[in-house]
Amino acid sequence: MRYVHLYFTCIKRSMISRLEYKKDTIVALFSFFFSNLCSLAAIYFILQAIPALSGYSLPEVGFFYGFSMLPISLDHLFSDEFWLVAYRRVKDGDMDMHFLRPVPVMFQVFAETFQPEGFGELILGVALITVCALNLTVNVTFGAIVVLCVGAVFGAIIITSLKVAMSALAFIFKRSGPLLQVIYNFSSYAKYPLAIYPGLIRALLIFVLPFGLFISLPVDTLLYGKYNPWLLSLAIIGCAAVFFALATWIWTICERRYESTGS
C-alpha cells in the first residue's frame, strides 16, 4: 500500500517535470498527435499494400497489428526509464541517487517516468482492432475476450521483464542499450500472424522471446478458435510470472555490481 501511494507521488513528480517547460509541453502535445497520426497513416498504407498476407485478409492483418500495440503501449506507459538506464544512466554514474534511498532501486526506476505517449498508442490500438473486428465475421466468445485481455496485460509484463533484465546488464557492461534494442525489436515480428514465419522463428517467438505467445496466439484464438482460451490464458500468466521473477532476480544480482563514476 505504501508503495502504491509512493508510486503516485513519484508519477505526479514526473508529470510536473513534463509540464515545467510551457513551450516544450505544447510542442510535445502537438508532436504526440502528429506522430500518432503518422503511425495510423503508416499502418493504413502497409495494409493497403498487402491486401492479403499468406491468406490473411486486410482486416485480419489489421487486427493483428492493432492488438500488438496494446501490450507494447502498456509497457511504454510504465517502464520507459529503463531505456535510459540501459543507454546512459549507469554509464554516467547517474544512479547514485537511487542507491541512497530506502526504496528498492528497481521500483524507483519504474516510478521515475510515466510516459503519457503510451496512451496514444493504446487508443490507436483499440481503435484499430475495433474497426477491423467490425469488418470481420467472427464468433466472439467470452473466453476469447478474456485471453485477449490477458494477452495485453500480461504481455506487457513480459515485455517489461525483458526490458528490466536487459537494462540490468548495464550494471555489468556499463551500457546495454543496443542489446535491449535488439530484444525489443523482436516485438515487431509479432505484429503479423505467426503463420507467415518459418518454423524456427515461430518456435523462437513462442518459447524464447514469447511475443508470439501473447500476441499472435490470442488473436488466432479469437479469429479461428485455434486454441483453448483458458489454457492459453494460464500459459501467458504463468510465463509472465516466470519472466518477472527472473527479471527481478537478474536485476538484484546485477545491481550489486554498480560501480558509479569517480568524482
Next chain:
Amino acid sequence: MIEVNDLTKVFRKPIRGNGLSGMVKTLFSRKYDEVRAVDGISFSVPDGEIVGYIGANGAGKSTTIKMMCGILTPTSGTVLIDGVEPYRKRRQVAQHIGVVFGQKTQLWWDIPLIESFKVLKEIYQVSDADYRERMDFLGEVLDITRFLSQPVRTLSLGERMRADLAASMLHNPRILFLDEPTIGMDVLVKEKIRLAIRALNKTYGTSVVLTTHDMTDIENLCSRIILLEKGSILYDGPLKSLKTRFGNIKTLTLTVPADIHAETAPVLSPEVAVSEEDGRLLLRFDADKIALEQVVQYAFRDLRAMDMKIAEISIGDVVKTILEQQEAEHAEKV
C-alpha cells in the same frame, strides 16, 4: 556509530592500448590491471562526532564514502553502520543516513525545489509534523526558503548545494556523509554551509563524515581527521596532534630594509630557516626548540625588521608536507 574494518576495494580494469588500434587490441586481450582504490583501512566514528576525511585526489575518499553508504560493495572487509552492513541491507541503512555528493545533485533537475522535498518526504516516510519542523530549521540555517519554488535547474551552485544539503537532512539522518560539500563555493556560502553543519550536529547530534580539499572547512568543523593516501590511512587522530606532528612550527614574515637578503643575512641558529618571498623575509622555526622571543629579538636587532607577522603552521601545510614526504618515499622505492 560507524565501524570500518579492514575495508578494501579493488577495481579490475582491462589494460588498454592507446588510440583506436590499441582499443581494438584491448577487445581481444584478457589482461587486467588491479587498482586498489581502498586498501585495508579500519576506523570507527562514534555518534555525534564530525570527522574530516582528507587526502589528495584519487586517494580513495569517495570510494570509501560510497561503500559506507551502500552504493559500492567492498571487495573485502566490512562496514557497519549502527551494526548493519549498508551494501547488504541497503534500504535499512539508507533510512538513517544522509549523503551529499558535491559534484552531483540528487534533486530532480526540472521541478521546483519544494516538489523534490515533497517526494523525499514520502520516500523517507517523514511525518507531517517532523517535516514542518525540519523545513523550518533547514529554511533558517541554510536560507533556502527564498528559492523553494524555483526549479533546481535555475539555482546557482551555492543555492543548489544548500538545497542538496537540506534534502539530505530532511529525514533527520543519524549520520551525514558529505563529499566535498563546499567545492566551488564562494566564502560566504562556505561559511553558511559550515554553520548549518555545526547547527545540525549540535541540535540533532548527527555524526558527520566530511571530505574536502578546503582546510578551513576542516579547522572550522572537525575535531578529528583521517588522512588517506593511495588507499591507506596515514593519520587518524585529533586535529591538534596533527598540527604539532612536525613540532610547534611558526613562521615570521618580516618587512626589512632593501639591503637585507636571505643569503647574506646574519645567521642566528641552524634551527631557523630563512627564505625570501616577494621582498619579504620568512623565518621558519620550531618554537619548542628555539624560543620565539629569541627569534623576534634577532629579527628586530640583526635584520632591522620594520614590520612583522607571526603565523602558526596551517593544517594545509602539514598535510602538504606529509603528502610530499610520502611521494618522495614512493619515488625512492620505484
